[in-house]
Amino acid sequence: MDERSLIRSLVPVLGAAATADDCATIQHGGEWLVLSTDMLHETTDFPAGMTDREIGWMAAAVTISDIAAMGARPVALLLATGLDRPERLAGITAGALECCRAYGCDLAGGDTDAHTELTIVSTGLGTALRPVRRSGAGIGDLICVTGYLGGAQAALSGYDQFWERLIAPEPRVAAGLALNAGGATAMMDVSDGLAMSLHDMLGVNDCGFTVETVRLPIPDGVPAEEGRDFALFGGGDFELLFTVPPERFPVAGVEATAIGRVVAEHGVWADGASLPARGYVHTWTK
């Protein structure tokens, strides 16, 4: 069993909207509230060698990234922390606060208890006049990504120069806001890798996605073939994947690369071959 099939089983219970986007969306007055929650565990999410401060930063950053992915402005974060050792709370909180401040977000509360494995749940609230959803891709739109992809996987594979990229994600809040204003038609973050994210987008769009791997922005100094593999299938990069009509690209102030096109046929292709839905997915052996 894997995370994706388990989440799909919720659709008949909760409705498709509950699992369609990086954040839940609630209309409130003249704007929208966006809400996201993310759970991180020491063994699966915090590579050995991270300090508590870095762990706190990462816990805040992954949730702020989901808010950025809606083209929304982060407002407040709650941090619930299950601690294996009480003395870790100060460092974790300092790191989370540093990240919140960097993105204009209030660390407004949380919860604390004891747990065998350090476990952190960060829950964030943001606002947008109109959120950008994962659905909304139009045939003929460009498929684009901000920054570069595969850096976190490069670090996990021994390219130590990408360590910071792995442990200190920088959510693309300013880019998300600019892309919202600049006409992005669909958007999400690529936390689980590009291939998996394109398949997530496929699940909520009638059209399809075709990318050219030579166009992928890969980590500097990594051989091209390996870099493309990291970019397609590696997780832990918190860049934005978006679609936009060609006449609206590039979007002022956003460093992004066009990697492909939205097509009428339903599917995901790389260099003309079907791209598997492979990436960073939580699984259960029983």
Ligand SMILES: Nc1ncnc2c1ncn2[C@@H]1O[C@H](COP(=O)(O)OP(=O)(O)O)[C@@H](O)[C@H]1O
């Ligand atoms: N246990 C759950 N109950 C309800 N919705 C869930 C649950 N787990 C995941 N979701 C929803 O499924 C979608 C996909 O989740 P996820 O892949 O974790 O998103 P992301 O990678 O952006 O954090 C999101 O809209 C999320 O809110």
Ligand SMILES: Cc1ncc(C[n+]2csc(CCOP(=O)(O)OP(=O)(O)O)c2C)c(N)n1
């Ligand atoms: C041991 C380890 N492997 C990989 C990563 C990189 N990484 C950070 S978050 C993430 C994927 C996203 O995690 P998930 O819990 O699925 O968050 P979501 O996609 O729901 O936001 C990855 C691969 C890591 N931090 N630690």
Ligand SMILES: [Mg+2]
């Ligand atoms: Mg996301």
Ligand SMILES: [Mg+2]
């Ligand atoms: Mg998330």
Ligand SMILES: [Mg+2]
């Ligand atoms: Mg997840």
